[in-house]
Amino acid sequence: MLREDPEAVRASQRARGEDDGVVDALLSADETRRSAVARADSLRAEQKQLGKQVGKASGDEREALLVKGKDLAAQVKAADTERAEAEDKLTELHGSVPNVVHPDAPAGGEDDYVVLKHVGTPREFDFTPRDHLDIGTALGALDTERGAKVSGARFYFLTGVGAQLQLALLNMAAQQAIENGFTMMITPVLVRPEIMSGTGFLGAHASEVYRLRDDDLYLVGTSEVSLAGYHADEIVDLGAGPLHYAGWSSCFRREAGSYGKDTRGIIRVHQFDKVEMFVYCRPQDAEAEHDRLLAWEEQMLAKIEVPYRVIDVAAGDLGTSAARKYDCEAWVPSQQAYRELTSTSNCTTFQARRLNVRYRDEDGRPQIAATLNGTLATTRWIVAILENHQDADGSVRVPEAMRPYLGGREVLRPA
Numbered sequence: 560m561l562r563e564d565p566e567a568v569r570a571s572q573r574a575r576g577e578d579d580g581v582v583d584a585l586l587s588a589d590e591t592r593r594s595a596v597a598r599a600d601s602l603r604a605e606q607k608q609l610g611k612q613v614g615k616a617s618g619d620e621r622e623a624l625l626v627k628g629k630d631l632a633a634q635v636k637a638a639d640t641e642r643a644e645a646e647d648k649l650t651e652l653h654g655s656v657p658n659v660v661h662p663d664a665p666a667g668g669e670d671d672y673v674v675l676k677h678v679g680t681p682r683e684f685d686f687t688p689r690d691h692l693d694i695g696t697a698l699g700a701l702d703t704e705r706g707a708k709v710s711g712a713r714f715y716f717l718t719g720v721g722a723q724l725q726l727a728l729l730n731m732a733a734q735q736a737i738e739n740g741f742t743m744m745i746t747p748v749l750v751r752p753e754i755m756s757g758t759g760f761l762g763a764h765a766s767e768v769y770r771l772r773d774d775d776l777y778l779v780g781t782s783e784v785s786l787a788g789y790h791a792d793e794i795v796d797l798g799a800g801p802l803h804y805a806g807w808s809s810c811f812r813r814e815a816g817s818y819g820k821d822t823r824g825i826i827r828v829h830q831f832d833k834v835e836m837f838v839y840c841r842p843q844d845a846e847a848e849h850d851r852l853l854a855w856e857e858q859m860l861a862k863i864e865v866p867y868r869v870i871d872v873a874a875g876d877l878g879t880s881a882a883r884k885y886d887c888e889a890w891v892p893s894q895q896a897y898r899e900l901t902s903t904s905n906c907t908t909f910q911a912r913r914l915n916v917r918y919r920d921e922d923g924r925p926q927i928a929a930t931l932n933g934t935l936a937t938t939r940w941i942v943a944i945l946e947n948h949q950d951a952d953g954s955v956r957v958p959e960a961m962r963p964y965l966g967g968r969e970v971l972r973p974a
Contacts, residue, residue: 560659561585571659574666574874585652592645599638606631655762658909660874661883668875672886678857679866681890686951690893691942692824695721697953699974700945701825713814713828717938720971724941725832727964729807732834732859732936736805739855741836746785746806749776754788757914759880759906769811782806783932786837791914794925801840801848805935808833824942826898831938838931841918842908845929849905852933853885856901859935862960865947866890868897880906889943900940903933 561568565582572579609631613624665673695701700721706714717725733743755761755777760768769778779785786806795802810833821827836855838848853869860867872884881904888897908927911917917925948956953973957965 562589568656568659571874572656574660574664575657575877576668576875577657581652581656585649585656588645588649588652592642592649595638595642595645599635599642602631602635602638606635654756654913657759657763657877657879658882658907660877661905663871664877664883665871665873666875667873669873671873671875672870673873675869675871675885677866677868678860679864679890681866682892682947684892688892688946688949689953690824691891691945694945694949694953694955695824695941697973698945698955698971700724700941700971703824710829712822714830715825715828717941719974721941723965724944724971725938727961728863728936728940728944729832729834730964731862731961733805733807735855735859735862736803736834736836736935739803741803741805744782744786744789744804744806746779746782746808748779748782748785748808748811749774750779750784750788751776754791754914755779755784757791758784758787758910759878759913760784763879767813769813778811779808780810780812781833781932782808782810782835783837786835786932787910787914787916787930790839790916792916794917794919795839795928797839797841797918797928801838801844804837806835806837808835810937826939826942828938833937834935836903836933836935839911839916839918839928840931841920842927842929845905845907845931848929848931849883849885849903852903852931853887856887856903856933856935860887860889860900862958863940863944864958864960865943867900872902878904880904880909882907882909889940890947891943892946898939898942900937900943901934904931906930906932 561582565586569579569582572581609624609628613621613628616624665671692701692703698721699719700717702716702718706716737743749771752775755768760780768780785808786804809830811830814827814829836852838852840848867887867889870886870888872886877884884902884904886899887901889900891898907929910930911928916928918928920926944958945955948958950956955971957969957971962969
């Protein structure tokens with residue numbers, strides 16, 4: 560693609576607010592690598608031919624050929640070194656370039672998203688709504704003070720009904736995933752560097768990732784990472800259609816650069832739990848799968864009965880691996896604002912290429928697969944549930960769809 564349409568990659572870089580000069584550097588590195596490969600192959604062929612001549616020669620001719628062969632061997636060695644250096648340079652440059660942005664993604668940065676639709680109307684309270692921390696503390700559901708005592712800022716305990724609420728939410732998400740054909744997975748939360756890098760979370764986003772240096776392992780910020788690595792270096796069978804996995808895991812994020820933002824409560828924290836959808840499919844099926852993931856996220860949001868909007872995230876606010884991303888943002892009454900609850904990203908072939916995940920086309924030839932991901936439920940959803948369903952006495956109405964997962968409980972009351 561880079562060779563055939565470099566302007567498309569330049570335009571993508573500009574849309575992301577990234578340096579488009581890397582495209583020319585890549586083209587140059589690609590040309591250098593190809594020249595180095597051609598030279599090494601030519602010298603190796605010459606060396607092979609010389610070997611045949613040595614076998615047939617004798618006397619002074621043989622000695623002369625042996626001297627020439629020694630010189631040629633040195634040239635082959637040097638050419639191989641040049642080829643390896645050229646390949647390393649190309650790989651390094653290639654790894655620094657994020658996915659090519661979808662042409663329909665909005666231009667601009669964090670504030671330039673496009674609202675695709677609103678669902679539901681924010682509730683009008685006849686009392687001043689409290690925020691989720693006050694509500695959760697009164698319910699005996701949240702304990703951020705002891706979370707900070709034990710682990711530091713942005714950690715918390717979910718206690719009593721709070722723990723039950725999270726389990727109910729995630730179990731409801733898991734059940735929906737299973738009903739829609741997903742294979743449920745409990746995933747590792749520690750991954751090797753090549754898996755974290757392959758999914759696009761190192762490089763520009765390395766500061767957000769926890770690293771265990773003694774073990775050379777990384778803590779995942781989403782089970783997307785583990786699920787993307789699940790089929791690394793494999794040829795997957797997509798003959799019956801896309802592969803759908805749903806990963807349940809704890810997630811860990813350093814939240815580097817976010818100090819001073821959302822420090823109250825559990826909106827932006829270092830550890831949380833999540834059920835994440837993940838898809839492997841043929842590239843031509845990726846956009847349809849993206850729409851399906853968004854629909855499943857909206858199905859879950861309908862179950863917790865909160866107003867929300869869907870936004871098309873602008874190019875400059877996309878993650879490294881995403882070509883396009885939709886966010887679902889729920890209304891948070893105490894902030895009088897919409898806040899993100901879910902994201903779904905179409906990563907096209909970006910992650911699969913780096914992780915070497917392939918499938919066979921109709922002719923049996925290996926091709927690079929596409930990957931997508933989407934949040935089905937996470938700890939942050941508790942914020943929207945508590946705030947939107949609170950009453951003046953501090954109690955919280957349980958959304959009807961969640962009640963079977965809370966033993967039929969209809970109302971959560973202050974402890």
